Amino acid sequence: MKKVRVRFAPSPTGGLHLGGVRTVLFNYLFAKHHGGEFVLRIEDTDQTRYVEGAEEYIMECLDWCGLKPDESPVAGGPFVPYRQSERKPMYLEYAEKLLSAGHAYYAFDTPEQLDAKRKEIPNFQYGQAFRNEMVNSLTLTDVEVKEYLERGVPHVIRIKMPANETISFTDMIRGEVSFDTTLVDDKVLLKADGMPTYHLAVVVDDYLMKISHAFRGEEWLPSAPVHLLLWKYLGWEAEMPEWAHLPLILKPEGNGKLSKRDGDRLGFPVYAMNWTDPKTGDLTRGFRELGFLPQAFVNMLAMLGWNDGTEQEIFTMDELIEKFSMERVSKAGAKFDFEKAKWFNAEWIKRSEVEGLRLMVEEVLEKNSITVTDQDYLDKVIALVKDRCVLLTDFWPQASFFFRRPAELDISAVKPKWNDDKTTFFEHLLTKIAASPNWNATDLENDFKVLAEEKAIKVGELMLPFRIMLVGGKFGPAVFDIAALIGKEETAERVNKFLTLVNE
RNA sequence: GGCCCGUUCGUCUAGGGGUUAGGACGCCAGAUUUUCAUUCUGGAAACACGGGUUCGAUUCCCGUACGGGCUACCA
Secondary structure, eight states, X not given: OOOOEEEEOOOOSSSOBHHHHHHHHHHHHHHHHTTOEEEEOXXXXXXXXXXXXXXXXXXXXXXXXXXXXXXXXXXXXXXXXXXXXXXXXXXXXXXXXXXXXXXXXXXXXXXXXXXXXXXXXXXXXXXXXTGGGSSBTXXXXXXXXXXXXXXXXXXXXXXXXXXXXXXXXXXXXXXXEEEEGGGSOOOEEEOTTSOBOHHHHHHHHHHHTTOOEEEEXXXXXXXXXXXXXXXXXXXXXXXXXXXXXXXOEEOTTSSSXXXXXXXXXXXXXXXXXXXXXXXXXXXXXXXXXXXXXXXXXXXXXXXXSBOOSSSOOOOOHHHXXXXXXXXXXXXXXXXXXXXXXXXXXHHHHHHXXXXXXXXXXXXXXXXTTOOOOOXXXXXXXXXXXXXXXXXXXXHHHHHGGGTSXXXXXXXXXXXXXXXXXXXXXXXHHHHHHHHOSOOSHHHHHHHHXXXXXXXXXXXXXXXXXXXXXXHSSSOSSOHHHHHHHHOHHHHHHHHHHHHHHXXX
């Protein structure tokens, strides 16, 4: 097998979509599984769609997900440049080669003329059926063409699709796929501005960059015959990559592929990270800022259309690399399920070591104006609450009371059953606490229970009030653990505060 | 419309000529946790339809239906 080289070739037009990240992931896993290289190539051939910051955003996404390209516009590599706009001069040569071999032709039709034609003819296709009615080097005389060219009349170069040929190939996921060339139109290869279209650019760059396997979304399947023919006409057939067209990620409710708008509408992220449109200033929320762990995000994406044949669902990147194979990717599109995505995240948080969570939790706390000064304390808090967090952002509601006194106490939860005996109990608890030389959960629990017995109050009647005092509400880890962690003084303060409040 | 791709619980999927069609998410019930979550146990829930092929099809073939993609000088 030749050296495996794959590429992810996004167009920098905005935020990186779930499906895009999954395409990168499958490329990456395949490459690393085979000890090959993963290339990032920017397909910025459409200047009208260029969006400021999109390229940087894409690279940051890859970085966050841990999908590091071996070659890229910033990392460089043996096949520079990796931005198609910077490769512009290279494409003309190949287009001309096709021209002289009769596999392509000049077309001078203006966009307006094409629009008119499309309106006039219901199923207009620039190809077999209508190319002879258009203004191109097939219908013009050589002299005319030469004259047009010399005059600088805007023109494109189109591929000349052959008639009545069946072109087929073996897709690594779908098996044999075939097309009738008569039904495929004469795609534009080189635009009037001298830039190649995707069709020419992928083929030329995949060849030049020695790409061994080309993986992309299923939406590219219909244009595969154009690419196959180009490989053939350019004389590179022997080096053509193997293809795999990945199934699409669909909207949760069924109809259509997932788009950014679905996220806004249904209330879940579609982009990997927050994306702010530089023109409108609109913010689209991403998985990262919502509180997803990159490992969980990657894991979830990998399972959307792939499995290893066992019942394992939680995989580390190394395991994915070890087990991934394109043949086990399913053919059908998958509807995105945000509930399952959250489950992956919760699993990852639970299974993560405290050290792995530290930085991210610290960030969440900082967003809530908490500066962590004692790392040991933070670690203990994380250990205590991580099992109850689904998103990293949950660490705030689940642990805020470890860092500041609860803003509000849910007194209504205990008030109806409150009485003077309970006040006395807690007052005595306070003096007992103050006198005790030890401060830990077990001793405290013991003192608490002994005292309850002395006062003839059921422990159960006292636990909830104690929790409300410390936490503010009916949630959180074991009360005595909380008390032990926040400290003797703080515990006393909170008890006192509650007592004055409840006895008002 | 044309072309291409697809179709197993609500969702993600395993499986594959003879299975009680397996798992996970979600949902429901119970247990544990003197809060909540976690955890554990159990439950409901699927082979789109019609023809073949076959002793036997959910599995193979052909149709139909349905879903999706493409049909730009966008990628």
